[in-house]
Amino acid sequence: MINSSTSGTSNTAAPQSHNQGTTNKGILDMNAFDHHSAQSPAAKRRLANQGAAAVLFYQQPIEMVSAQGAWMQAADGTEYLDCYNNVPCIGHSHPAVTEAVSQQLSKLNTHTRYLVDVVDEYLEALKARLPAELSNVMLTCSGSEANDLAMRVAMAHSGARGFIVTEAAYHGNTALVTDASPSSLKRGQLPDHVVTIPAPAKSYYAADITDPQQAELAIRQGFARDVQRAIDTLQQRGHGVAGLLVDSVFSSDGIHTAPQGFLADAVAAVKRAGGLYLADEVQPGFGRLGSHFWGFQFHGLIPDVVTMGKPMGNGFPMAAMVTRPDLLADFCQTTGYFNTFGGNPVACAAGLAVLQVLKQENLLANASQRGKELKQGLLQLAREYPTLAEVRGQGLFIGVDIHNASGQPCASTTKHLIEQLKQQKVLSGAAGLLGATLKLRPSMTLNDREVDFFLTAMRVALRKSTID
Structure with a gap:
């Protein structure tokens, strides 16, 4: 198989490299502060505390002190329009969330081994937004934990360990999930049981097609074809297919939503191979798409497993994995699961407030x-x-491909534009295999x-x- 990543991080089943002569960008390298550049006292303090793991944005990192609505305020008094951070989906410091968290924290905050009304009230409100088949919810603290659990459920059900992800996917930072997050890797390559496929980009599957309907057909068929090639590769390697794990709008790959419904053929191929469809809704979920509450709904699909996080608590750390009872039962036959802080009453109070505000406003x-x-x-x-x-x-949820003067996708041009937007008091970020979106x-x-x-x-x- 051809490795399409010049840094050696991809393990792709695609028939040819589609980015020869370019440099792939890891998710933590995009728009990142250069540790060797001039540093403010606050930046030096952070580097001293976190060392090589420190991740800061912009050439001159911003010291933030407060935020309200769509705006963030820096220590120097500058106000920035936040067009990057999808965590506060209903706006920074929303009073309804502040009030709900404060009230619950003043009364009770404990684990889920006790019956607490607000926990089940939240679970039922969340399930009302999901397909009826997906009736079991496991609450966690982060999307990484939710995706880790989803992958373990898929392996327990299928008896296989092979996963298919896209080339610039990011699904979290546990050991298991990092193995399925090619954009996290700075060198080396993915393990043998993870195979990548190109993102469903028009520039790859339908670059020379001018007719819109033909272009949409090419994306749908081409993506399904590459998923099937990945299935064949995993089966040849003896891993089998546990699941197709995809962010429903391919956020880290550069945001790809069109054509609506194109995922259906790919999901059908995975199910024929005995695998599950795992919908990572950590970024697109909770109504950001406008037309639908979830990305998988936009494509007219019902996943086997849904994961969610980030905007779920509007800044309060909470996440979840949702699945069918039979799949969770398969997992629980061999593995017990308990999360001390997942599903705590304060988190559920925050989550319930988010759902209410989404509707009320x-x-x-x-x-x-x-x-x-x-x-x-x-x-x-x-x-x-x-x-x-x-x-x-x-x-x-919008992506814009950025080209240089030669008409080629360019990470440095994108980074320069992001810095210029910062000068105009707008916060933004980069995505995509090349960091050029x-x-x-x-x-x-x-x-x-x-x-x-x-x-x-x-x-x-x-x-x-x-x-x-």
Whole structure:
């Protein structure tokens, strides 16, 4: 099989490398602070405390002191529009979450071996947002834990240990999940039981196809074909297929949602091979897409396992794995599972407040409308500035491919644009196999004035980038 990663981190079943002559970017390298550059006292303090594991954004890291709604405030008084951090999905420091957490913390916070009403109230409210088949919820503290548990459930059910992920996937940081997160690796290669496939990118599967319907068909068929090749590879290696683990909008791969429903053929192939479909909703879940509460719903599918985290508690650490009772029973026959802090009453109070605010403030509709405005504005800018290539995404989850003057995807150009946006008081990030996609995930409370603020900042940043 051909290794498509120039850094040796991919173990792909694709028929050929689609990024020859380029450099793949690890997720922690994107938009990262250079430890060897000039350091503020605060940055030096962090490096002294965390050493080589420290991860900070921007060439001059920002010292944050507070945040409200879609805005964050730095120690020097600068206010930034946060278009990067999807954790506070209903806005930073939302008063409903603050109140719910404060009240519950003042009464009781303990593990789940006692019956506490708010825990089951939350579980039932969450399940009301999910397909009826997915009725067992295991609460954890992080998306990494949720994905770790999901993979273990898939292995217990299938009797296999092989997993299929995309080339720039990130699913967490436990040992098991890091093995299935190629974007986390800086050198070496993935283990033999993990095979990668290209992301469902138009630039890869339908680059030369001008007819939209034919392009959509090519993506759907091509992605399913590469999943089947990965299945064949895992079976040839003797691992079998435990599951297809994919972020429902392929966030780390550069945000790929079109064509709607394209995942169906790939999922069908995995199920025929005895594997499970594991939907990682840690980034796209909880209504960010606007049209649907979950990414898998956008594709018209019911997963075997769903994982979630990040926006679940609007900043309070909580996550979950949701599955069918039969699958969880298979796992529990051989393995006990208990999480001391997962599902604690304070987390459940936070999560319940998030679900209530999403409904009360009609934030899915807002995400849909503001997302359309953002995309329309970006498409207009793309007609003026060739630096902006493909604009894609759904709701308030948008990716923009960034090209250099030669018309090629370019991580350094992307990083420069991100720095220019910072100068215009907008926070953003990078994604994609090459680190050449601008990733935008503003708060779902984003209003029309904030959309205008972003588009004005983007225009200035593009103009300055062109001059520089």
